[in-house]
Amino acid sequence: MRRSMMTTLLALALSAGTSHAAPVWTGADDQPTSPLACDGAPAAAAPVAYNGGTPAKAPERKGKTIKVVDVPKLVGIGYFNSTSQGVKEAAKELGTVDAKTDGSTKANIDDQITLIDNYITSGVDGILFSANDPVAIAPVLKKALAAGINVVGYDADAEPDARQWFVNPATPNGVAKSLIDTLAKEIGEDGSFAIVTSTFTTPNQARWIAEMSAYQAKCYPKMTWLETVEAQEDNILSFNQANTLINKYGSDMKGIIGMTSVATPAAADAVTQAGQCGKVSVVGLATPNPMKPYIKDGCVKSAILWSTVDLGYAAMQALRASADGTLKPGDKTFKAGRLGELQIINGSQILLGSPAVFTKDNVDTFDF
Amino acid sequence: MSLRTLLRHETILALVAVVLLVALAFQSAQFFTGANLLNQGRLMTEVGLVAIIMTFVIITGGIDLSVGSILGLTAILTGVFWQNLGLPLMAAAGLAIAVGTFCGFVNGFVITRFGVPPLIATLATLALYRGLAEGISQARSVRGYPDWFYVLGQGNILGVPTQLWILIAFAILASVLLAATRIGRSIYAIGANEVAAFFSGLPVNRTKIAVYTASGFAAALAGVIFVSRVSTTRSDMGTGLELDAITAVVLGGTSIYGGRGSVIGTLIGLVVIQSLKNGLSLAGIKAEGTAVLIGLMLIGAILMTTAFNKRRA
Amino acid sequence: MAVLSQASTLSTRKPQNSRPFIARLMTDYGQECVIIAAILLLFVAVGLYNPRFLSTSNLTTIFSGNAYIAVAAIGMSMVIITGHIDVSVGALIGVLATISGTLAVSGYPVWVAWGAPILLGMAVNFIVGWLVAFARIPSIVVTLGMMSILRGGLISITGGTWISGLPKAFMIAQWKPFGLPFPIIAMVVLTLLAAWWMRNFPFGRSLYAVGGNPEAAKATGISSERRVLAVFVIHGAIAGIATILFATQLQVIQSTVPPNLELTVITAAVIGGVSILGGSGTVIGSTLAAILFAAIGSALIFVNVSAYWLRAVIGGLILITVLADMIRRRPKK
CATH class of the missing domain: 3.40.50.2300 (Response regulator)
Structure with missing residues (x-):
């Protein structure tokens, strides 16, 4: 009994002891940052050449109905439920897309990779993804590109050369x-x-x-x-x-x-x-x-x-356009259906626009 | 008697596997192709390595829930040793595997020396090892390994995925060890009746420590292979791996009460689960539907065997 | 695991009136005393470091924060005491919460929304209990399978939609009768009720016999099958109550299961002194353990432990508690 109390005490002392040394933790990553100007003056963006990948020997898909799978980080949360709505909306509007959403119930890199791998084998024409990890997902996406599949990311990017386009929410x-x-x-x-x-x-x-x-x-x-x-x-x-x-x-x-x-x-x-x-x-x-x-x-x-519905919608539009060849490397803007002209930045990222701010006055006009 | 029932379960399961493969082949033309099957072998290697040794652990009447965390810790350490300590990658991976193996040894030591039930001991180390992985990594990923390293996880040797060779070698070694050596017989004896095994002079504690150490080694090896396959390290790698491995082992006919089971059974269990996941996905069924079916099949398969055994007994 | 129980000599806790109160307390409730001591120690140490830790509002957060886990751990403890385990409880709570919330927003009376998870929990666990007790499938296999079925089924059916716009009357976890949050009251009442039942009623006490030595229990005329089935059904009902506390705390219900909920519940039960070998432990211990976890989580924020090391500290503490318990038990053998 006394020994067990002693060990517990020791553990507590230990955990309290380490605490003083710890600096304020922010949870930031170790990549370089580029803060915007305080007054909101737009930063001069240096033009970047197209840095996405290209599907190898993609068959002619223009005008044909294509099979597309949307693989979010996980299913079962409101966020990806609404991006999936957007994907379906765009697919319906385009009329020539057979789209479905399939994901793991856990945000797990291995489950996501395995799922995408299976869809490559089953022979889809396009893959939409939101990456759980930008690097870990890259090999399987490159495999998809090599198999002639159109690959477009949204929400969370992969390494640029592992996909064609990325719809950046902000x-x-x-x-x-x-x-x-x-x-x-x-x-x-x-x-x-x-x-x-x-x-x-x-x-x-x-x-x-x-x-x-x-x-x-x-x-x-x-x-x-x-x-x-x-x-x-x-x-x-x-x-x-x-x-x-x-x-x-x-x-x-x-x-x-x-x-x-x-x-x-x-x-x-x-x-x-x-x-x-x-x-x-x-x-x-x-x-x-x-x-x-x-x-x-x-x-x-x-x-x-950002409107998560629009995010899924834009991703689906971008995938169809790149399959048709109407969205191609070097483009500066992209016309995404009802969203109008979207800007292309950093070589291969389609920028969705400014985030929406929900307040008392407008919150009822949104439903997702 | 016990050998016959054992064969019974494996035969049933093997038949189920064959029926399943044929059915899935009819469902989707892409399923029964060499490329797909080899690729599935690549994807199941990590779980496979862990499940094979998990079979040993469960036969001794124990369990190891910490394998997923050991995988994560090894992955993180491989990156940290290589990038932050500047070791050659080969040495970094070797050292990380050594640490992972030591984690397994710690499990065995706590279980035998202090008599902590395996479920609790490994539940505690599950949290501890994962916590160490998070603390050491500081949420940073290590990327950009040299190309030769990817041969392990993404390359082929003689047209077969590299890691599948490792899995095959591991499986053969483990089968022989369990079925045809003194150590194997001790493992069964300990699982069947630990007290009797002790009094008949078997090195109970030493064997158990060895088994948990081996489990740590398998998880660590799987960790390095995993890093090579996905080309980055993350502290949450391998989360939930323990349940996948246990499912395969139990489906393969190893008794959770110990004393009964085989590596072959586990391998068939692995193949059944992997081909279900793959085949159903190819046939257009979503991941959550597959999860429901795997759950039903796990219960159904054990229910069938149990019912069958009861009638014979 | 079962093999070990043959070698184990852990006895069930019988009242031994001949010895002094303190000694009796120590032998009967040793683990509980260790956990209380740990909680008090934590309160004193962190309270000295930052007195706000002991403010009423923070104590309320600590005691109510893990109440649903403590409640779920009551049922889990009973299951483990009879020598079984349930890894599907997290998935079950996720499914029941979604059903309960759906009923509440569809305009059903709140008592239907509260009653449904309890009844459905019992129904699901009747199946589990039957498969374990009468079909003799190991509980870990049945519940592993059930976990997969429930998790997958939840997403298949709901499509992953969140439930929001819950009616005010449904939010029972936000009630504060006599100024005490309802989750705390529910946790304390259920724990004491279960502890009293397991100590003083023949059926409750027979659970220890079933877990400690099923053969002997059978010989003395206790039907372990029916008791195991009953325990799973009770566990289902308690999981239903835990669900209500979980689902009515916030105005949104996620249709995903909190990650690793089953592991947290099992850990609370075993750290609370419920022997995984079956046959010993109390539900008071498991509730105390759940409170201890909440206190540790809170304390780590108060003493500024780098969040990166949080899980390592918790894992280390669990391991130390377990080792301490084994060392403490050793001389008794």
């Missing part, structure tokens, strides 16, 4: 600017805030956090980045983590940023249930439907996200 520095600017408006330019993210290994989130950190340091040096906590893709855990942050910092924390469509509503709920509405602001990335109750009762002023 540039990372653009996301960072929107989030930090919105936060600064709500908590002031000297407020302190914390972040609730999914996992450290999710590339998109790590990228955005890195850009946020750089942009905040450049444009709002007086703001304090308290810490970043991890909450998986688990809404109860996100809720608990947000609660703990509120308890830990009390009135020292003015805002919480949710980095995923799971974390943001959960953080909003934590703030609501803790009776901190108006004292702790919540901003973040989120789909509009789950955010409606919090936006309507005024606890959350705004949530940010």
